[in-house]
Amino acid sequence: MATVGDPPRRRPPPGPARILAVRCPRWPVRSLGTDERGPVAVVAGGSVVAASAGAAAAGVRPGLRRRDAEVCCPDLVVLARDVAAEREAFEPVLSALETFGVPVTVRAPGWAALSVRGPARRHGGEAGLAAAVDAVLGRLGPPGRGRRGATGGRAGQPDARERWWRIGVADGHLAAGLAAWRRLVVPAGGTAAFLAPLPVELLGDPALAEMLRRLGLETIGAFAQLDQGVVGARFGRGALALHAVAAGREAVGPAGRPPQPPAQVERRLDPPTGQLETALFVARGLADELVGSLRRRGLACRLLAVEVELADGRRLERRWSGTGSASPPLVAERLRAQLESLGRHPGSPGVAEPDGAAGGELAAVRLVALEAVPDGGDQRSLWGRQRTADDERVARAVARLDGLLGPGAVWRVASGGGRGPAERACRFRFDEPPPGPLAPAPWPGRLPAPSPAVVPVTPVPAALVDAAGAPVRVDGRGALSAPPAGVALGAGPTRAVRGYAGPFPADERWWEPGDHRRRARLQVVVAGGAAYLLALERGAWSLEGTYD
């Protein structure tokens, strides 16, 4: 171990992992095996997801609405997005990367990454490794050709010599992905400097980017210079992780550590099975088990390793990132992909057939949660309650409403501290965690139950008059100037007061000079049985609630 003052030479300080990323630009289009020069766009949800080089030259950009894209480029060929096909077309790339002997992490179809540390030693450094990866991918041929029913015939043959992939090396996944865009090998420790001039949008969080732009922070470097504590307090936990990325310190910090004790589940199949259905069933059960055990510890899996072992001893481990990566249907889908990949591995004849692992029988499946994060926003069940099928149903209905009304139209409520009926109701969005339970505190001046069942959204001015028609006031000692005889709400008529109670004074935040409020509340029952809660502040009465 190094002592103080002695620079550690053998072992680098624990820092962000060196990552090599392979990214395929315009993958939704590429994976279809179409000609890059032709005007092709892939559309999902009414807007363009990716456009071929030919379409891009005509001005078709991702994010453009389909109709606008067709105006830009009248002979545009529009295809619907097929994520399953994108995954399938990416399989050969993953198989090729796995020949380097380290687990491959799939960020998304068209974006894979592997850890540099081991393979770089064998290939003469990072640049050597990048060249080796480049050579391996060069032997693959253009993507999407083997796909049945591809539209290649119409759009012509893609150019076989064209490089459809990009390779980059940097500290951490996100930086490596950005380095791959520019085909760069960023030296160790130089990631922050590499990221600094890039626009904040490239961090991949549009809401945060918009906010930073409004604050005048236009580059990742400017964001990185903010104080970490300030970022956490102002922008929340998600931004804190991105702030670490911006500073070149991805995945260092409390988030993203392997869970302690480690969380893994394994099932050995005896006898080994050749049935894909059985394998998928086992995978779903295992995923359920893993998610359940993590959830009991308040964690969610962010990086999952799926390891399969065949009866003939071959093994394949692949890593999948993203929260929700351990959800049972996704795990089953990944296991299927891995078995098919094993099936078409060199050494086993033939290609993977959809009815099972052609290369052998499945002997064991293991799922390991490599990184876990505190389960906050992903979990909507409250107060330790297990999330039930009902909750899932509600979450789906809310997701539909988000599509219908825009995100954030659905609220949930809790009661909080305060005195008036409006301040005591605490609203939060459906996907936000609820406010923590409140410590019991005295609220002098709070009225006991019942509370008004109707609380106006905007304050309604009110006029309270005595028998002579003069306005009723409350003096400094909390006494009414005269018994109220009539009340008029908004522009309504004056109604006779049949009973009243109060005034109940509330002296709020007297210790804060700017926030100090003095109010007096009065309950009033008018002829007809309706009851109102009126509040007097700075000499003016207003309607705080209706006891309806």
Next chain:
Amino acid sequence: MAAPDLADPGRADPRLAAPAPAPAPSSAPGSAGPALRRPVAELAARLRPSTLAGDDLLAADEALAGLLGGPGLRRGSTVVVDGAAGAGATSLLLRLLAAPTTAGAWCALVGLPTAGIVAAEELGVALDRLLLVPEPGGRLAAVVAALLEGCDLVVAHPGGAVSPREAARLSARARERRAVLVAASAAVGAAGVDPEPVARRGGWPGTADVVLESLAASWVGIGTGTGRLVAHGIEVLARHPRHAPGAPRQLLWLQEHPGTTTPDGPALDGRMPTGGRLLGQATG
């Protein structure tokens, strides 16, 4: 937990758990008239279908059982909550949500930005099972339809924005999804600032299985400058347009108050409960 006692009506049915009836006395058939009739009655009880329509219920407050004609809200039904301005229709609606949310059912309030959350909690609503869509814009029908897919009870406050056709379609959706649709009239959630337009704006343009109408409110505990509001009593009229011709009427006390029992009489009798004056009687 989604109301397990409702999910499995067969197990909750005491008839099924009861032991087999004693064998009928086969000897001396002529002498035992009443002894024969008893096994016949038991047999008839056992032959009744084990899942009755009434078993498929969403929990409701005991105090509302008399008005609803049963121990709960029938799933798939449409309930209209109506009332005069200031007569307690909002409280009645919130009270309707108390038992289902407490039993674990999800409820949603659409188009009621003024609903008092603190009052809802005081009336027994479990807020962690409540969704709010305060501003559905002009798409109330679509929002309610989407929520009926996920929630057990959806309160829609149309405010004149639902056509008779849409109303019929929403009722059909509720029936199909075994959820309860509660249509709130314009009086629900109205601050009572301007009572005139509330009375003129129409209610639910469709049909209903139950119409609950709050006719008048009375208050206990408030005087002229003394006391405070303690207990809210509302007089509720329940109509069952499809079934019973009679309309039960009940004075429902939303808060407990010592010294009075819930009177069964058709109107408030004006008796003064302990410590306060009964105010604001009104006729429907």
